[in-house]
């Protein structure tokens with residue numbers, strides 16, 4: 001087993017000098033949290049670590065592309081000088097840093113793993129289940145062990161028609177309460193992008209766009225929505241993160257990186273597939289946490305795999321940027 005430590009959260013505070021805000025989030029008592037030896041070593045030495053989520057593996061992509069992408073993303077993080085820490089709950093134990101066998105297990109489980117947002121964590125732990133963590137749950141575990149940077153493809157947001165459904169992803173509220181920086185390619189246009197940005201403003205979340213003034217729209221580079229903060233280098237990102245932490249703002253940061261231009265050409269074809277998939281979801285009454293996985297899979301079918309290819313390309317690009325940000329942050333703190 002690749003784990004040097006089975007840390008008890010109650011003790012973790014002493015080992016890692018968890019801040020008050022983290023202790024508040026951490027259950028006190030005998031819940032175990034497994035941290036891979038490579039990750040705990042890097043954390044204790046102040047080296048760069050990048051957290052990665054697991055719902056993108058189980059629910060975001062089909063097998064075997066999910067496994068190939070997960071491994072490739074970890075490789076890119078390593079190649080750029082950081083240690084990857086994919087986060088999931090396995091047999092009821094929250095794990096920070098997975099072995100290749102564990103990544104395979106999750107990838108094969110696919111949607112049989114439970115999609116685990118913050119609200120689901122206690123249930124999955126209590127029944128000893130396998131939980132693939134969404135952005136909200138991944139942020140929470142990353143903050144418990146003090147990993148400041150987290151890379152994914154896209155986050156959840158305010159859904160279209162939310163004025164009727166109240167469907168607003170807990171990823172947004174987590175960004176408002178947990179000090180972790182999420183590097184992503186924006187939110188998909190399956191969501192309501194302007195409302196997502198409004199909601200993040202309400203929650204006090206800094207939204208920064210990487211090398212652009214506009215919030216990207218996942219499959220395409222621009223959404224038509226301006227952001228108030230632009231960052232042009234990993235060092236810019238590191239300074240922003242450090243300032244936010246030193247100010248004890250307690251909120252997360254969203255760094256939105258546009259999809260590389262060569263992969264964004266199919267964006268408009270994908271957009272019409274999205275419209276069709278949303279209509280189908282309405283007709284089939286697919287709502288709640290089933291909606292995002294349904295739309296992702298359906299859009300992939302409708303585009304003959306083009307959306308999956310673009311998704312994989314942008315996740316890899318985010319891993320590259322995120323690793324560089326984590327390295328720049330570690331250097332800033334030396």
Ligand code: PSU
Nearest residue numbers: 055056060134135154156169170289292
């Ligand atoms: N967006 C993607 N791919 C994904 C997700 C979002 O392009 O796999 C996943 C992430 O794990 C995110 C979650 O945290 O969906 C949001 O789900 P919901 O909309 O149910 O909150």
Ligand code: MN
Nearest residue numbers: 167168169288
């Ligand atoms: Mn939802």
